[in-house]
Amino acid sequence: MKKFQSKMHSLRFLSIFLALCFAFKLSFSSPGPYVMRISCGARQNVHTKPTNTLWYKDFAYTGGIPTNGTRPTFISPPLETLRYFPLSEGPENCYNIKRVPHGHYSVRIYFGLVADPSFDNEPLFDVSVEGTLIYTLQSGWSIHDDEGVFVEALVFLEDGTASLCFHSTGHGDPAILAIEILQVDDRAYYxxxxxxxxxxxxxxxxxxxxxxxxxxxxxxxxxxxxxxxxxxxxxxxxxxxxxxxxxxxxxxxxxxxxxxxxxxxxxxxxxxxxxxxxxxxxxxxxxxxxxxxxxxxxxxxxxxxxxxxxxxxxxxxxxxxxxxxxxxxxxxxxxxxxxxxxxxxxxxxxxxxxxxxxxxxxxxxxxxxxxxxxxxxSKTVPEEVKALQSLKDALGLPLRLGWNGDPCVPQQHPWSGTDCLYDKTSNKWVIDGLGLDNQGLRGFLPNEISHLRHLQSINLSGNSIKGPIPSALGLVTALEMLDLSYNSFNGSIPESLGQLTSLRILNLNGNSLSGRVPVALGGRLLHRASFNFTDNAGLCGIPGLRTCGPHLSVGAKVAVGFGALVALLLIATCLTCWWKRRQNILRAQRIAAREAPYAKARTHFSRDVQMARHHGQENSKNTRTAAENGPPLLT
Structure with missing residues (x-):
């Protein structure tokens, strides 16, 4: 009996030990792979049969238009919505999915058909992942029961995001049914x-x-x-x-x-x-x-x-x-x-x-x-991508220009109005030109444009851009051509533009600029530079513009302003004193006018008294004189 109890005790101890080991293994085992599935165009999370797979709602990833869609074949997940991207919203549109852990992923994109007979039922477009063109849809993709209804790629995601872009080719609007981002082993398919x-x-x-x-x-x-x-x-x-x-x-x-x-x-x-x-x-x-x-x-x-x-x-x-x-x-x-x-x-x-x-x-x-x-x-330098995004927001770029994804890649689909240059030093792309003339831009030019340090040319002419010219432009030292003509820029020309020693063409005509043209710019007009400052009523200081007054330093301008303020205060004080004195005089005159009859009577009485006194004094004087001289002589 004791042996049996001892065996039972040992078995119980062994079972507890094994259970603890299993729990320990579970607690320290590696987590499962990251999974993100998106039902494009869906407003609520969706579960699909027969595997009860979870597809997340489509919210805050991209632009485009959500609508009802249809599955091209049985391979596509059984989802009822999709998102399509009309050309009016730009030729490039992207899903930007954030908080994706660093790792190796299988990315799968399912294509869909808009459930509306007025739409072209088979759009053809290009697909890129992380800036690399991976697929071009071929005519007839929607009627084949094979892998043609989706594209799949194995890619390393390093920066915490996944960028999946769709590029219009002029044949229908890209329409996306679903997206899957599934983590795989870091050495999968080595x-x-x-x-x-x-x-x-x-x-x-x-x-x-x-x-x-x-x-x-x-x-x-x-x-x-x-x-x-x-x-x-x-x-x-x-x-x-x-x-x-x-x-x-x-x-x-x-x-x-x-x-x-x-x-x-x-x-x-x-x-x-x-x-x-x-x-x-x-x-x-x-x-x-x-x-x-x-x-x-x-x-x-x-x-x-x-x-x-x-x-x-x-x-x-x-x-x-x-x-x-x-x-x-x-x-x-x-x-x-x-x-x-x-x-x-x-x-x-x-x-x-x-x-x-x-x-x-x-x-x-x-x-x-x-x-x-x-x-x-290779992608574009991140700092320059952020600068372009700031430029997009500040200038109010129209949707038709796109500006989604990476500015320079895929190389078949760069952003409209940007010129790219491959920088061998950083092994990345940089922006060396901006051409956004006559695009109906109505915003302002932000200081972030100075982060595009490789720019050699900027053409923003023929828009309605307002506000001052940012002095930060002086940091773009590679700039050779700057055309801001026929806009609504105001204020003075920044002195910092004089630091652009490579500048050969500067067109600032047709704005509302004022003040003196910086000496460093004016001096280069004799060195084969082409500068145009005309049609700015307030500009002065070079031939062809009005003559400027004496040039004062900032301290002198402050002193003149202070002196003018003091003089204005003195004039105001004198005017106040004169006005008060004048009021007092007018008040006294009004009082005198009211008392005039009484004053006249008193005046007559005083005069009569004085005359009576004077007459009495004269008679008394004559009497004394006669007494002193005796009786008058008779002749």
Whole structure:
């Protein structure tokens, strides 16, 4: 009994220990791959059957117009909306998806058709990912039940964003049904020299040989790190002498990193016959491009039981790429997966894969993947992209100009009005010219234009741009031509423009500028420079313009202004004193006028009194004189 209890205690302890280990492993295991699926044009999140896949609503990623859409084929996800981009909103439109973790991703874009008979039901346009052109839709894409209804590429995303752009080619409006951004292993589809951040793999063809139905990884119960690939079924290579076979047995060495192919992929195959032992598959490709080819094998033919019974030479466009392939030996047994990869340069327009048995009477293959190897375009210097975005906002650029995505790449679709130059020092593109004349611009010229330090020419003439000319333009030292004529610029010409020693053409005519032309600019008129300052009523200082008054320094101007203010205050004070004195005089006169009758009476009375007194004084004086002189003499 004690032994039994001791065993039970040990088992209980062991179970607890294992549970803790499992929990510890889960807590410290790597998180699952990043997944972002967008149902374009949708206002709410959508779940689709049969896998209950979550598609996020389409909000704040781009412009364009959301509307009802239709699925071109069964391959497209069962979604009811899309987003299309009319040419009136510009030739370039982009989805800018932020907060995407650094890593390696499978990016898939599904195309749609606007559910309105008045629309062209098959738009043709170009698609770029991170500034690299990856696909051009071909006429008839919407009626083929294959990969033509979407484009897929493996790309490294390094800056926390994903930029997916659609470029109009003049045939219909780009219409996007859905977008998937699915993280894969950082070394997924590693093909050797050239692999890495500067390379994009565009899926050209992916075939599940011998399979009855086309399926995604999720239908195969595949690992999420596989990127939910789509495998197009193919039952025959069209030679009339090959067969499809399948097995239900388990396949070893299949679902392992970095590519984690689904095990079910290897349970079907195409096998040649003794009458026609070679297997040949051909596909059209773009000429003068590199292609990475991945061939999948598992010996599931019941007639093969060991090594040496089937050996193949594998040729690509007639050249032996893999000699003496013994699938059983190389895979480690029957019903074991083997993957071979070869990257080749294709000069013509056809890629042909041939499997020739050197031992045995037939060839076999389970799956084929073909990727076009694209060199990722170098992007424009980020500081200059931000400067152009500031310019776009400040000048109120019309939607028809676009200005979405990267200004310089893809090189087939640069921004309207921008000239690009490849800078070998930074290995990036820079802006060396702006030509936005006569575009109806009505904003102002921001200081951020100084961040376009490689500009050699600026032409903004014939618009309605207002405000001052930014002094920061003096920092664009490479500038040779500046044409701001026939706008509404005001204020003075910045002295900083005199620092542009490479400037040969300066047109500022037809504005509302004022003040003195900077001496450094005026002095260069004698050195073969072409400067035009006419039709600015307030400008002065060079021949052809009015004469300026004495040139005062800033301190002198302040002193003159202060003196004028003091004089104005003194004049105001004197006027105030005079006005008050005048009011007092007028008041006294009014009072005197009211008292005049009484004053006149008093005046007469005083005069009578004074005269009476004077008369009395005279009589008294005469009497005294007579008394003193005696009686008058008689004659």
């Amino acid at each position: 093909f050797g020299t050239g692999y890495g951040q500067g390379t994009i793999l565009r899926t050209h063809k992916r075939l599940s040989c011998g399979a009855k139905n086309s399926q995604f990884d999720v239908d195969y119960s595949g690992d999420r790190w596989g990127g939910d690939r789509f495998w197009n079924s193919i039952l025959t290579f069209g030679q009339g002498s090959d067969n499809s076979i399948s097995t239900q047995k388990s396949i070893k060495q299949a679902s392992i990193r970095p590519n984690v192919y689904p095990e079910a992929l290897y349970k079907s195959a195409i096998v040649s016959t003794a009458e026609q032992p070679d297997l040949t598959y051909s596909v059209d490709v773009e000429p003068n491009q590199n292609y990475s080819i991945w061939l999948h094998f598992a010996e599931i033919d019941s007639s093969i039981t060991g090594e040496g019974q089937r050996v193949l030479d594998i040729l690509i466009n007639g050249d032996v790429a893999f000699p003496g392939v013994d699938i059983v030996k190389m895979a480690g047994g029957i019903n074991s997966a083997l993957v071979l990869n070869k990257t080749v340069a294709i000069n013509g327009r056809t890629l042909t894969i041939t499997l020739q048995p050197t031992k045995g009477t037939s060839a076999i293959i389970n799956a084929i993947e073909i990727f076009e190897v694209l060199v990722a375009e």
